[in-house]
Amino acid sequence: MSSKKFEIISLTMRYWFIGLIIFITLRILMEAFRTRQEQDYEDEGPFGHIIFFMVIFLASAYALLAYKNPSGFDKYTALIGIIAGIAFIIQYNLFRLVFPRMDRLLLIIVDTLAIFGFIMLYRFNPDLAKSQMKYFIAGNVALLFFILFTYKIRMNEIFSYILMGLACVLLLLPIIFGKEIFGAKNWISIKGYSLQPSEFVKIILIFIFATWFREENKFREHLPAFIFAGVAILLVVLQRDLGAALLYFYIFIFVYYIATSDWIIVLLAGGAAVLGSVASYHLFSHIRVRVEAWKNPWRDIENKGYQIAHSLIAISSGGLIGTGLGLGSPQVVPAFKTDFIFATICEEFGIISGFCIIGLYAMIVIRGVSIALRNKDPYKALLAFGATVALTLQAFTIIGGVIKMIPLTGVTMPFVSYGGSSMVTSLALVGVLEGVAIDATDNSNEDGAEEDDYKEDQAFGEGV
Structure with missing residues (x-):
């Protein structure tokens, strides 16, 4: 198809895509704010399955990209879209059948974010999307494993020492054998x-x-946990990965405060973090570059401020509904498939879609906190809080960097950015949340059964 005809079709389909994105987000939002327990979520709403509309969105996008081929309609691309859609339906229904008490809406939110990633990666390079699908499959294995591990296994302090040692070994590997990318050796x-x-x-x-x-x-x-937290943060600082150091600090401080409500330690840790940030600014040149680019990217737009400036240009050029899928210029931003994928989505799908993505991450917060509060076991509740913090603060940190609210940190956008380590880890954290959700539902059912038995005994006693 000629580029002119494709442009006309893409511009027209912008309204179809933005309508689907808004509808899916609103349907998820309605369910996320419901006061009913998660296991009561109905797959059939007034407009049918949410997953059905997600697959329509995916298949429509791939069908449009199939028309982008100059030699004519690319049947292979269209087929990939259909297969990917079927794969999402199978994945969702398999987990729903195997774990009927899981939080199904959380899985739908995650799949929606992943679909955004698959569409944009295929639009950039089909090979990237194929690799990402492999990572997604591996991530679903991790999801399954951590559902079972979180639900069945309860860790103790002795086993935690083994994990501390394993974590230190993992963090030492890049320092000794790693390769440096964009200033970090991680x-x-x-x-x-x-x-x-x-x-x-x-x-x-x-x-x-x-x-x-x-x-x-x-x-x-x-x-021991404080010492380990300090060592872990120090090791990622030695890798010059300040994004990971910041995220580790987030996890530590949130979980500790939720568990203890100890403001004194939180303030002391916050003060130490500020001092560490100042020291990092003076010690690492790539941190200084990021801060200077954040302060004024336009001053050195061809060098230090290139990424941020072009990210802002891409977002603004998309407007509310986007330039149209396949009509943007993502290649002008060097890290368009990883750190800056949010900017490329906003460029081609519009700022409204960007707000919808932020809303989806916010709904993960709602579901995660709800799961944690429903579980009466402090250990399981803290697992849910920790997983929620790790997923959502990472997302908001990278989005904040892309839109110039904070300096860039180099972390990825969970479920959306290209990368195997990020995808597998993010789905594993979802597995932790789902394991806690299943456990909370089981405990709730047991408490309900005990209460019913008590009422029956009381009624029997009164009758006698």
């Missing part, structure tokens, strides 16, 4: 595959903190 390569160990350590952190902070002990009894 990647290792194994048989052609690049891995980011700091991503996997996030999961370990959450389990360790939940184990040590589940009981309101004195400070000295929490000391």
Whole structure:
């Protein structure tokens, strides 16, 4: 198809896409704010399955990209879209059948975000989308594993020491054997595959903190967890990965405060974090570059401020409903498939879609906090809080960097950005949330059964 005809079709389909995106987001929002328990979520709403409209969105986007081929309609691209849509339906229904008490709406939110990523990555390069699908499959295996692990296994302090050692080894690997990318030395390569160990350590952190902070002990009894948190943050600082250091600090401080309500330690830790940030600014040149680019990207738009400036240009050029899928210029932003994928989505799908994505992450907060509050076990509740913090604060941190609210940190956008380590870890954290949700539902059902038995006994006694 000629570029002119494709442009006309893409411009027309903008309204179709924005309508679908708004509808899906509003349907999810309505369910997320419902006061009913998560297991009562009905798949059939007044307009049918949410997952059905998600698949229509995915298939429509791939069908449009199939027309982008200059030699004519690309049947292979259209087929990939259909297969991917069927795969999402199978994935959702398999988990729904195997774990009927899981939070199904949370899985729908995650799948919606992943669909955005698949569409944009295929639009950039079909090979990227194929690789991302492999990572998504691996991530679903991790999702399954951590549902079972969180639901069945309860960690103790002795096992947590083993995990502490494992985490330190993982964080030492990039320092010793890693390769430097954009100023940070946080990647290792194994048989052609690049891995980011700091991503996997996030999961370990959450389990360790939940184990040590589940009981309101004195400070000295929490000391091993404090020491480990300090060592983990120091190791990622030595990798010059300040984004991971910031995220580790978020997880630690939120889980600790939720468990203890200890403002003094939180303020002291916050002060230490500020001092560490100032020291990092003076020690690491790439941090200074990011801060200077954040302060005024237009001053050196061809060098230090290039990424931020072009990110802002891309977002603004998209307007409310976007330039149209396939009509943007994502290649002008160097990290368009990872750090700046939010900017490219806003460019081609519009700022309204950007707000919808932010809303989806906000709904993960709502679901995660709801799951944590419903579970009466402090250990499981802290796991849910920790996983929620890890997922959503990472998302809001990178979005804040892309729109110039805060300096760039180099973290990825969960479920959307390209990358195997990020996708697998993010889905594993969803597995933690789902495991806690299932456990909370089981406990709620048991309490309800005991209450019914008590009422029957009371009625029997009165009758006698």
